[in-house]
Amino acid sequence: MKKLSLKAKCLCGNISFKTSGYHRDVQNCHCVQCLKTHGHHAAYSKVEEKDLKFLSKKSLKWFKSSKRAKRGFCSNCGASIFFKVIGTNSVCIAAGIFNNPTKLKTSIEIFTKGKSDYYKINSKLPKYARYPKG
Template sequence: MNSANTTTRTASGGCLCGAVRYEVHGPLRSVVNCHCGQCRRAHGHFAAYTKCARGALRLVADRTLKWYVSSATARRGFCDRCGSSLFWEPVHEAGVSIAAGTLDSPTGLHTSQQIFVDAAADYYDIDESLPRLPGSMSR
């Protein structure tokens, strides 16, 4: 019979070239858009992140996964072959954010909030239908 540790895969995803592949075995948060300057540079636009518990993320293939320490409190996971931005992992939290665009479809998720709106770039319009949080998620 199944042990208590057995969980169902709730999502999967990977980078552009396929060298990094992951599975999520636990609930995923709805997607939060982060407009901060670090996310915009790392993703080429604002970032759309879902999130799971650290223990729920299983790296299936990670030979090309590298981590960039982007601040004193977080690091960003990317593929050093194709350049995809995949993960944002804070030092002091028990979760890891996953770039929603790297999930396999269908994700079953929706976008619920946005943060660091004050840091948004000037070339796009803010989606006023999304609630704004005074986010501290992505520094």
Template sequence: MTADADRNGGCQCGAVRYRAEGELGYPHLCHCRMCQKAAGNYFMPLGGVKHSNFTLTRGAAKWFHSSDLVRRGFCGDCGTPLFYDIPGTDFINITLGSLDDPDAVKPVMQSNTGRKMSWFHALDGLPLEPEPETPDREDAIAASNHQHPDHDTKSWPLGESS
């Protein structure tokens, strides 16, 4: 993906969708405890875009002020963390995992590494599950999937008007 390409994304259920135009600045992995809790994970991948280049294309985020300086946007329906915003600045950070193509944005830095998990260096040494999903199980998951696809849709769930 080129630096000036639009990046679309949204939550797991499809109730909130967005477009970020142009380059995402400072794509990084934040290991701070607030990001860990907000993501329900060991770190949060974030990248910034100017407010003038950011548009909600469906729905509205709910907001939680995780500190007096920062608010975090998420889907009020499915809970997907979407945004890290510092009110008064000219940019908003989006969670890189909420992009339709998260592989297109490679982090360039890590921050707040004092809270980084002490065992991350050993992850590549963990054994891999020996068997991939069976075709029957993959088909069953695909047939019952309620997750929004990784692209914009005219309406969601499919068949409903937006």
């Protein structure tokens, strides 16, 4: 976890926010939901919701993607921005939405059994078939 202050906005700018506090390094997720949502594997950081401050959320919409999670996106430009496990105090944020420099690093590959066949997983990162315990 890294203590950072970052700014972010979607492609059209209708959703913009600042984050502060501790950010988890990026996890690449290869589950079928992330593949279908992003068109490729997803790369997410995570912060506590109290450390997320919206500057604008005019077109923020949420889609309940499973019994346990929802995904936030821009209904104007289509940017996929958030993944939230319902009932938790944290929110995962698509790493590509942050302005550079982020000072974040990719740390692990998760749900690797779901990956598509057209790309390779980084062989230097730890790999997990599911979400790692602990």
